[in-house]
Amino acid sequence: MKIITPEISEQVICQIRRIGGMLTNPLAVKSVDFKKPTDFVTNVDYTVQSQVRAALACLTPDIQFMGEEGPKEELDLTKPMWILDPVDGTTNLIHNYMHSAISLGLLEDGQITFAVVYDPYTSECFTARRGHGAFCNGRPVKVSEREDISESLVTVGTAPAWREFADETFGDMRKIYDKCQDVRRSGCASLDLCSVASGRTEGFLELYLLPWDYAAGTLILEEAGGRVTTPDGGPVRFDKGCGILATNGLIHEQLMDIIKG
Ligand code: IPD
Ligand code: CA
Ligand code: CA
Numbered sequence: 001m002k003i004i005t006p007e008i009s010e011q012v013i014c015q016i017r018r019i020g021g022m023l024t025n026p027l028a029v030k031s032v033d034f035k036k037p038t039d040f041v042t043n044v045d046y047t048v049q050s051q052v053r054a055a056l057a058c059l060t061p062d063i064q065f066m067g068e069e070g071p072k073e074e075l076d077l078t079k080p081m082w083i084l085d086p087v088d089g090t091t092n093l094i095h096n097y098m099h100s101a102i103s104l105g106l107l108e109d110g111q112i113t114f115a116v117v118y119d120p121y122t123s124e125c126f127t128a129r130r131g132h133g134a135f136c137n138g139r140p141v142k143v144s145e146r147e148d149i150s151e152s153l154v155t156v157g158t159a160p161a162w163r164e165f166a167d168e169t170f171g172d173m174r175k176i177y178d179k180c181q182d183v184r185r186s187g188c189a190s191l192d193l194c195s196v197a198s199g200r201t202e203g204f205l206e207l208y209l210l211p212w213d214y215a216a217g218t219l220i221l222e223e224a225g226g227r228v229t230t231p232d233g234g235p236v237r238f239d240k241g242c243g244i245l246a247t248n249g250l251i252h253e254q255l256m257d258i259i260k261g
Pocket of ligand 2 (some may be wrong): 085087088089159212213
């Protein structure tokens with residue numbers, strides 16, 4: 001994180017916590033629009049994005065901004081960039097399922113260097129700076145030490161906006177289910193990554209996600225001692241979407257073999 005100081009990063013975290021309060025108001029969702037038949041955006045997504053963007057513009061006026069909502073702008077990927085998912089877990093938000101987060105990562109020189117994932121329902125704020133560890137509300141978090149898939153809990157995302165992956169997703173889920181203790185489906189990819197980072201689960205798989213879903217969570221997981229790749233073991237990219245396989249590191253090869261088999 002060369003571009004911002006620890007003081008500025010603390011102010012960013014403070015703003016995310018403040019703005020995140022909006023998600024917990026069950027009456028906040030007033031309009032739901034369809035981006036695809038199973039991909040939604042609400043007035044809350046737009047409001048959170050514009051408030052976070054405004055706060056970042058004050059604190060870091062020289063850093064570019066990429067957000068999930070609204071028209072996509074011309075961005076220079078070689079220059080520092082914020083990557084924001086204003087509401088990760090919009091379907092959960094619409095149903096008042098109370099499991100959604102604001103997810104914000106800073107991309108610098110092709111890698112995420114600072115990350116915040118804030119869950120306003122539990123008030124848990126996961127943060128990381130590259131090389132400085134991962135934290136939840138200021139306390140260090142680390143991945144679990146479970147070494148075998150048979151003792152693991154694994155979340156699987158269903159890539160709901162890309163139904164063409166459904167057979168593969170549910171095929172993989174079944175293969176994983178047969179080998180692990182149990183599977184979960186949370187509806188919030190950034191918190192799935194934080195769950196692995198904090199040792200609550202051992203793995204997470206989703207066959208297609210977009211950079212704002214995983215930018216922040218991947219750094220938090222890596223700084224907590226975990227490993228994140230594409231499902232076939234390749235590097236994660238931030239210029240476009242990819243599948244994500246994230247683990248405590250210890251079961252990574254086992255999960256990769258299971259989904260390959
Ligand atoms: C979604 C959530 C969900 C995942 C989807 C994402 P959104 O993000 O992270 O868990 O399964 O693939 O699109 O649309 O709520 O920001
Ligand atoms: Ca998302
Ligand atoms: Ca979103």
